[in-house]
Amino acid sequence: MSYKFPVPTQGTHTRPFWEGAKAGKLMLPRCQDCNRVHWYPRFICPHCHSTNLEWIQGSGEGTVHTYAVQHMAFGPWAEEVPYVTAYIDLKEGDRMLTVLRGVDPSKPEEIRIGAHVKVEFEPANDDMHLPFWRVVEG
Amino acid sequence: MPGTLYKSAAIVGAAEANQIGFLKEPVTALQLHIEAIKNLSDSTGLPISRIEGVFSTGWSSELCEHLGIRPKYIDTTAVGGCSFEMHVHHAMAAIHAGIIDTALISHGENGHSARAIGGRGAANYGRGGVNSPGQEMTMAYGLGSAPSNYAHAMVRHMHRFGTTTEDFAHIAKVTRDWATLNPRAAMYSKDVHPFGGPITVEQVEESRLIAWPLTILHCCMVADHGGAVLVASPKVAASLNTKPVWIAGAGESMGHSNMLEMEDFTATSASVSADAAYTMAGMGPSDMEMALIYDSFTITAAITAEMLGLAPRGEGHLLWKDGRAAPGGSFPINTNGGGLSFNHSGMYGMPLLIEAYRQLSGTAEDGINGDKGKQTSARTCVVNGTGGSLSTTGTLVLVADD
Numbered sequence: 063m064s065y066k067f068p069v070p071t072q073g074t075h076t077r078p079f080w081e082g083a084k085a086g087k088l089m090l091p092r093c094q095d096c097n098r099v100h101w102y103p104r105f106i107c108p109h110c111h112s113t114n115l116e117w118i119q120g121s122g123e124g125t126v127h128t129y130a131v132q133h134m135a136f137g138p139w140a141e142e143v144p145y146v147t148a149y150i151d152l153k154e155g156d157r158m159l160t161v162l163r164g165v166d167p168s169k170p171e172e173i174r175i176g177a178h179v180k181v182e183f184e185p186a187n188d189d190m191h192l193p194f195w196r197v198v199e200g
Numbered sequence: 201m202p203g204t205l206y207k208s209a210a211i212v213g214a215a216e217a218n219q220i221g222f223l224k225e226p227v228t229a230l231q232l233h234i235e236a237i238k239n240l241s242d243s244t245g246l247p248i249s250r251i252e253g254v255f256s257t258g259w260s261s262e263l264c265e266h267l268g269i270r271p272k273y274i275d276t277t278a279v280g281g282c283s284f285e286m287h288v289h290h291a292m293a294a295i296h297a298g299i300i301d302t303a304l305i306s307h308g309e310n311g312h313s314a315r316a317i318g319g320r321g322a323a324n325y326g327r328g329g330v331n332s333p334g335q336e337m338t339m340a341y342g343l344g345s346a347p348s349n350y351a352h353a354m355v356r357h358m359h360r361f362g363t364t365t366e367d368f369a370h371i372a373k374v375t376r377d378w379a380t381l382n383p384r385a386a387m388y389s390k391d392v393h394p395f396g397g398p399i400t401v402e403q404v405e406e407s408r409l410i411a412w413p414l415t416i417l418h419c420c421m422v423a424d425h426g427g428a429v430l431v432a433s434p435k436v437a438a439s440l441n442t443k444p445v446w447i448a449g450a451g452e453s454m455g456h457s458n459m460l461e462m463e464d465f466t467a468t469s470a471s472v473s474a475d476a477a478y479t480m481a482g483m484g485p486s487d488m489e490m491a492l493i494y495d496s497f498t499i500t501a502a503i504t505a506e507m508l509g510l511a512p513r514g515e516g517h518l519l520w521k522d523g524r525a526a527p528g529g530s531f532p533i534n535t536n537g538g539g540l541s542f543n544h545s546g547m548y549g550m551p552l553l554i555e556a557y558r559q560l561s562g563t564a565e566d567g568i569n570g571d572k573g574k575q576t577s578a579r580t581c582v583v584n585g586t587g588g589s590l591s592t593t594g595t596l597v598l599v600a601d602d
């Protein structure tokens with residue numbers, strides 16, 4: 063079955079991320095001057111304003127920072143409600159958004175902030191494999 | 201005689217993006233902005249972190265977010281090619297007023313590259329073009345409406361402070377009580393709207409889920425509204441038929457543009473914008489006698505009350521829960537019935553101003569049905585608008601005429 067949800071258009075400076083995703087790697091932008099990882103990918107380090115940026119392979123591990131259960135959605139997502147969205151604190155620092163996997167949307171109180179999550183990639187088309195995060199322990 | 205702004209500010213540097221012209225490798229407008237800003241910083245020696253005001257045609261909050269800076273003055277005037285000259289004028293006024301010392305005016309427009317990748321000059325991408333990098337990394341994950349975003353803040357608040365959905369439901373209940381005193385409120389009564397009239401905390405809790413933990417009665421309405429206010433000099437004010445309400449303080453700030461960049465989901469930049477407004481007014485939260493707070497959601501009102509210094513962190517909801525914010529209470533909040541129950545058309549900043557003016561000028565009874573009850577005795581009011589996804593804030597301290 064083909065992927066039915068909206069897929070982003072690849073930007074002009076994010077190719078290393080999407081190439082990594084196709085290979086199952088979570089690539090993250092890091093500043094070579096202050097060594098901090100930032101997300102989303104910038105043209106400039108938002109911490110020290112250096113433009114000496116590089117891509118590193120992330121661990122693909124993180125924790126749930128906060129979440130919500132979507133009961134009203136639009137487009138193809140409307141057919142999927144309820145589903146859980148979450149912001150993920152990356153092990154390397156900064157945060158990603160995801161539709162959270164491995165949780166029960168009918169029991170929101172049982173989802174735990176701080177729960178450990180791992181990244182997985184879903185092919186949306188030939189070019190774009192999208193990262194999603196899954197709870198790997200309670 | 202020169203005018204007031206004569207030599208009150210100067211342009212102290214200028215720079216361009218690394219490459220301009222008919223670029224072979226398409227670039228986004230955002231990249232052109234950022235390169236020019238970096239080069240401007242390098243050539244002038246002014247660190248980007250010391251930029252205090254950001255002026256750009258609709259782009260300002262995205263630029264600030266991308267740069268990781270928190271400006272004190274934001275201008276997005278976009279009226280065509282002359283906008284940048286106007287930005288200089290506006291920056292002069294802000295500098296003359298002592299609000300900022302440094303103003304960045306920035307331009308990025310990929311008129312050529314847009315043929316390949318879209319997104320010519322507008323901060324709004326889409327239209328078939330590339331996404332902004334923030335959108336590129338978030339648009340796949342099923343968020344759309346405002347409640348889908350704001351629910352994440354409520355969950356984090358509950359986690360951090362031990363608050364409950366019932367705590368926030370009191371905000372909806374009390375705000376509805378105010379609306380029942382306002383004949384112009386969309387939820388004034390059952391005659392006006394089938395779901396109008398008083399509501400209970402239980403009804404708020406049991407109403408339809410939109411984005412857990414937000415039920416529909418935790419969310420503002422989307423209705424029709426038009427409004428306007430007039431601001432004038434003291435001299436003109438003295439010549440009019442209507443009473444003045446004085447702007448004692450004003451402040452603005454932002455934390456992020458995309459909620460992905462919201463560092464603390466239980467806090468907004470209202471703490472910064474309020475600090476500026478209170479400082480300008482020479483007053484503090486304890487001098488305020490009422491508040492008008494953008495209540496897009498109950499959680500917005502609770503967090504904002506905390507940011508404005510009206511309650512300790514984690515206790516904003518208590519203003520409503522213990523009745524202080526309610527009709528007859530010691531600290532009235534959202535006396536028109538709020539975005540929750542009066543009216544909210546999408547951008548609620550104007551109804552806040554109108555109700556604040558009415559309260560402090562003693563004209564808060566609409567008198568349509570001859571009803572009484574909404575007018576308070578407050579002489580001071582803090583007004584706070586919130587924009588985006590708990591992103592941007594503007595705070596005013598208003599005082600009644602002597």
Ligand SMILES: [Zn+2]
Nearest residue numbers: 093096107110
């Ligand atoms: Zn850096």
